[in-house]
Amino acid sequence: MSRKLQVACAAMGVCVILVGASMAVVMSERIPDIGHLTRDPTAVAEVPWWTGVLSRLTNLCWAVAATVNLVAARASVPSRRQPLLLLGVLSAAFAIDDAMLVHETVMPNLGVPEEFVLATYALAGLVLVRSWSGSWWRTQVGAAFFTGAAMLAVSVAADAFGATALLLLEDGAKLIGVLAWCFCGVWAYSDLSLEGPPNAPAGRN
Numbered sequence: 001m002s003r004k005l006q007v008a009c010a011a012m013g014v015c016v017i018l019v020g021a022s023m024a025v026v027m028s029e030r031i032p033d034i035g036h037l038t039r040d041p042t043a044v045a046e047v048p049w050w051t052g053v054l055s056r057l058t059n060l061c062w063a064v065a066a067t068v069n070l071v072a073a074r075a076s077v078p079s080r081r082q083p084l085l086l087l088g089v090l091s092a093a094f095a096i097d098d099a100m101l102v103h104e105t106v107m108p109n110l111g112v113p114e115e116f117v118l119a120t121y122a123l124a125g126l127v128l129v130r131s132w133s134g135s136w137w138r139t140q141v142g143a144a145f146f147t148g149a150a151m152l153a154v155s156v157a158a159d160a161f162g163a164t165a166l167l168l169l170e171d172g173a174k175l176i177g178v179l180a181w182c183f184c185g186v187w188a189y190s191d192l193s194l195e196g197p198p199n200a201p202a203g204r205n
Helices: 003-027 041-045 053-075 078-100 102-109 114-132 140-161 164-195
Strands: none
Touching: 053 078, 053 164, 078 102, 078 114, 078 164, 102 114, 114 140, 140 164
16 A cells, blocks of 8 residues: 555545544434544543543553554564564554443443453453464563563453452553553564564675
8 A cells, every 4th residue: 555545544534533523413412512522531521630641641552552563563574473463453452442441331332241342352362472472482572562461461350359449450550561562562673673674685794
């Protein structure tokens, strides 16, 4: 896909989102005005700016993790492309889920049980771990991935208990895990820069 086509697709996507938001306001009695879809939730709810700040930072990191890992996947050698691609796609899915409460609210409202969505995520996580257990097992990039996976597992376990006292552990561990996955893509791309482009001819001594 050419760069001009990529820009055109991005612009078209933005237009579709804006048109869809406008139609939602017209069609839904639950949406008072377009600002409820376009403005920051803290402004709409008229709550202090720091409300949910850790959640918003985590969601930003999910987006960063998706971006850097997908970019690194595109530039990577074939043997390491799939793990980065899977990590980037799963991070993007989690970014959308966290931002829009997909598994907590959206899917149950559509008749899909929350447990089914979580089971799907768990299965995707197992596939991801398996893909990362090969070429990067003993590298710095691999250490970042498995550290992130461990922290996210701690977050899920804390969430399962549902205790208010564990909220800081749940959300703090999630943020640390997502940051670790950001470093996966950054370090993988950095390693590629040091090694040279894929299939590059070896330099002369």
